[in-house]
Amino acid sequence: MTDDLPATRPGRWRSGAQSRQRVLDAARTLFAARGYSGTTVRAVAANAGVDPAMVYYFFGTKQGLFSAALEMSPQVAPALHAVFAGSLDSMGVRIIRTLLEAMDASDHVPLAILTRTAPHHDESEVLLREFIDRELTDRLMAMLDAPDAAMRVGTVNAFILGVAVARYVVRMEPVASASVDELVARIGPTLQQCLTGPTA
Amino acid sequence: MTDDLPATRPGRWRSGAQSRQRVLDAARTLFAARGYSGTTVRAVAANAGVDPAMVYYFFGTKQGLFSAALEMSPQVAPALHAVFAGSLDSMGVRIIRTLLEAMDASDHVPLAILTRTAPHHDESEVLLREFIDRELTDRLMAMLDAPDAAMRVGTVNAFILGVAVARYVVRMEPVASASVDELVARIGPTLQQCLTGPTA
DNA sequence: GTCTATAATTAGATAGAC
DNA sequence: GTCTATCTAATTATAGAC
Numbered sequence A, B: 001m002t003d004d005l006p007a008t009r010p011g012r013w014r015s016g017a018q019s020r021q022r023v024l025d026a027a028r029t030l031f032a033a034r035g036y037s038g039t040t041v042r043a044v045a046a047n048a049g050v051d052p053a054m055v056y057y058f059f060g061t062k063q064g065l066f067s068a069a070l071e072m073s074p075q076v077a078p079a080l081h082a083v084f085a086g087s088l089d090s091m092g093v094r095i096i097r098t099l100l101e102a103m104d105a106s107d108h109v110p111l112a113i114l115t116r117t118a119p120h121h122d123e124s125e126v127l128l129r130e131f132i133d134r135e136l137t138d139r140l141m142a143m144l145d146a147p148d149a150a151m152r153v154g155t156v157n158a159f160i161l162g163v164a165v166a167r168y169v170v171r172m173e174p175v176a177s178a179s180v181d182e183l184v185a186r187i188g189p190t191l192q193q194c195l196t197g198p199t200a
Numbered sequence C: 001g002t003c004t005a006t007a008a009t010t011a012g013a014t015a016g017a018c
Numbered sequence D: 001g002t003c004t005a006t007c008t009a010a011t012t013a014t015a016g017a018c
Helices: A016-034 A041-048 A052-059 A062-069 A076-085 A088-104 A106-117 A122-143 A149-169 A180-196 B016-034 B041-048 B052-059 B062-070 B076-085 B088-104 B106-117 B122-143 B149-169 B180-196
Strands: none
Touching: A016 A041, A016 A052, A016 A062, A016 A106, A041 A052, A041 A062, A052 A062, A062 A122, A076 A088, A076 A122, A088 A106, A088 A122, A088 A149, A088 A180, A106 A122, A106 A149, A122 A149, A149 A180, A149 B149, A149 B180, A180 B149, A180 B180, B016 B041, B016 B052, B016 B062, B016 B106, B041 B052, B041 B062, B052 B062, B062 B106, B062 B122, B076 B088, B076 B122, B088 B106, B088 B122, B088 B149, B088 B180, B106 B122, B106 B149, B122 B149, B149 B180
16 A cells, blocks of 8 residues: 555666556555545545546546556456366356455455446446356356256356355455355355256 | 325325435435445435435435435335244245345335445445344344354355345346246255255 | 525646646 | 646535525
């Protein structure tokens, strides 16, 4: 939150990129904590230790800052690829494990921002839906060959969305503090049942 | 949203209570749609067809209006009582059916406001957690006699939270448009498994 | 109860000096 | 790149007339 960035060979990046990164970090933290309209550009600037005008210099508008804060880190794609590489009958545990590990790593906060701001910010609501559809729903549907595939995937989506909200947004115990392993052991099989289990 | 209230025997309520109710309705709609900081008192007043000053006359502050909008309707308590009246092994379907029917009825919007504003408004975050704990977690824990009761109830909480968010907040298909019966048939048994099923 | 007028504050955004 | 100064608009909230 304050100043603790490595020197990174002084003069190499001329020094501007560091401020930009600090603003981005502060923005991610605040958007995730207070939502879009609850976050002020001034507060972001203060937390980043720079002048409010710099934020506009870098990102143009508050909306531009928000969009930049939502950029996914490059590790997400490979992780998701691994999920769908394995067999269908162990899909449940891989989905929940990948989700939890991705969101526990703090450099993947964009997903946290989405689940936090989606409720009241139109753009993030669309983005969240699109992200889930593109990365999860579509690929899952392609693997399932059942007439009720849509509903099966829908319940899986709802469940993992709930886990994400409970753990990272509302922080409801014991889900908020449980270890990844324990949650995977609990939730993985349940997801699997939604996906490939018998129709009740 | 505009003026379509019955006369209700003119002069009976002196006419003030009607404005108050319209403000409350408009507030519920807007808080649910745009969150706390995204909703302005002026917008609420405009949607209610009254002057902004009236809102302050009735509710003092914006926060007061918010609290008033969160008052649960009196039908909630009996509905929840019925959930816990039945046997433990059909608890899953009763929980999800009660939740869906309560939230589909538009006069129970407070719950929708909570799930929508909790992410970024501190008070609603606490209120949502307390509501779920008091009305669900505590009573469920009392009925379960297992060492892992907390985790079982925790996953149930996460699941129904996810269903609520998917159906009423992010409106993710097919959960958003599915019938109550279909969702109950899908999700009820899964909840039941979380609650009383074998440990995976 | 209802409205006008307005105070006090705060937000997003810009121009321009250094 | 960075900051000072500032403009404009919107917001919460109040005092007081009718």
